[in-house]
Amino acid sequence: MGLTYLLQSCFGFVLTALCWGFTNPFIKRGSEGIEKIKKGSWIAQTFAETWFLFTNWKYVVPLAINLSGSAVYYYTLSSADITIAVPITNSLTLIFTILAGVLVGEKPPTKKEMFGMSCIVLGVALCVT
Numbered sequence: 001m002g003l004t005y006l007l008q009s010c011f012g013f014v015l016t017a018l019c020w021g022f023t024n025p026f027i028k029r030g031s032e033g034i035e036k037i038k039k040g041s042w043i044a045q046t047f048a049e050t051w052f053l054f055t056n057w058k059y060v061v062p063l064a065i066n067l068s069g070s071a072v073y074y075y076t077l078s079s080a081d082i083t084i085a086v087p088i089t090n091s092l093t094l095i096f097t098i099l100a101g102v103l104v105g106e107k108p109p110t111k112k113e114m115f116g117m118s119c120i121v122l123g124v125a126l127c128v129t
Contacts, residue, residue: 005079012076013088019069020089021096023062025104030059087127091120 034052039045053059077085095117102108109117 009076009080009085010088012072012080013085014092016069016073016076016089017092017096019065019072021093022100023066023069024093024097025101025106026062027059027066029104030056030062084128087124091124094120 031053034049037045037048037052039048073085073089098109098113098117
């Protein structure tokens with residue numbers, strides 16, 4: 001396991017976290033309005049909501065990017081150490097979700113949340129080294 005292997009794994013995990021994290025606020029925005037759909041039965045409700053989501057490009061495009069992140073994750077995971085894969089990917093996903101949320105107009109993180117993100121990064125750095 002050389003430096004190239006480590007860099008490839010880290011690149012895969014960061015790319016996965018970007019795909020997962022940056023798309024979350026856009027998936028949330030793309031699904032706005034689904035709560036207004038009201039049908040008489042649960043099956044009709046399910047079909048109406050599914051139709052609403054999958055005919056809405058504002059939902060489908062971020063979802064496709066998000067799912068491609070999963071493909072990158074499983075590809076990278078096939079040759080990487082799972083003990084570092086999960087903490088790196090999940091912690092970076094959280095941070096990228098918060099950053100993307102700020103970019104699309106959601107409230108910025110508080111000082112406590114910033115401290116928490118710093119602790120996450122420090123903890124992951126300790127796990128990796």
